Amino acid sequence: MPKANFITIGHLSKRTGVAVSALRFYEEKGLLHPLRTGGNQRRFLKSDIRRVSFILIAQKLGLGLAEIEEHLAQLPEGRNPTLTDWQKISRAMREQIDEKIRLLNRTRNQLDQCIGCGCLSLAKCQLYNKDDQLGLKGPGPRAVLD
Amino acid sequence: MPKANFITIGHLSKRTGVAVSALRFYEEKGLLHPLRTGGNQRRFLKSDIRRVSFILIAQKLGLGLAEIEEHLAQLPEGRNPTLTDWQKISRAMREQIDEKIRLLNRTRNQLDQCIGCGCLSLAKCQLYNKDDQLGLKGPGPRAVLD
DNA sequence: ATGCAACCTCAAGCTAAGTTGAGGTCAAGC
């Protein structure tokens, strides 16, 4: 059997295009769980390439690392994830995209109304009083959001 | 003529729901340009209420303050913006939303393909090699994006 | 057995979008 099931962090970096420092950061955040050699160097599974790929895609979709970790937690620890495993969480992500698209569409319609009436006024405008979030993350104007 | 065309920062805060500290921050970033009294206190125009409203809406749409500033720069300095002024930049924003929706749709379709083939593999997956951005901002994995 | 690239940790720095607090000033009502 091929003993080279393990790859170094540099290798993983090259295969995914993600900086070594970022990979270490992902480990720190619990998104990756490499083994260690006797000399304390990380050894990743080949399937971690796919795992990192997933992280990148999910980030493109606007998910935060914490959310991504939750998705990844669905994957089996230890054994290599199967096609079915990946399909399951991909499907869950599709739902999230759909939700985002719905929200954007709703917001666009409301903006259309605002263009019409020129309101942009706090009291009346639907854009304020309804529908939060929209993938908004980080601090932001708390008084409005909380 | 009504001399009370000016409002204090506290008043603006109450009318918009935005914290005083945030308003000062927006000024620092060039999004607001209040006048000053002899005693160095800020005095805003009433039309700044609308200006702040716009900032809030644009943030909901995922724009950063820098981008928002560019939009606001379209507004006439000095005179109060007219309905037409506001409609012009609202329409420009609509384009941006439409673009975001288009990108999300494209990504979703590609994800659907990935679900089918189970790929998620860097070499093949469309999700990587095509179509950047998607509203992605901040540092992020540079190697992939630059 | 030695050289050197690639690895390690830990601390500090960066951007965005603010908040919090200290210490001081302004202006409006009584």
Next chain:
DNA sequence: GCTTGACCTCAACTTAGCTTGAGGTTGCAT
């Protein structure tokens, strides 16, 4: 004319998602 709440500046802190650098170790090839 004085008190008091609203205002001022400036510096430091926050979270996310990293990067950069210093200083030290590993492991593979020769």
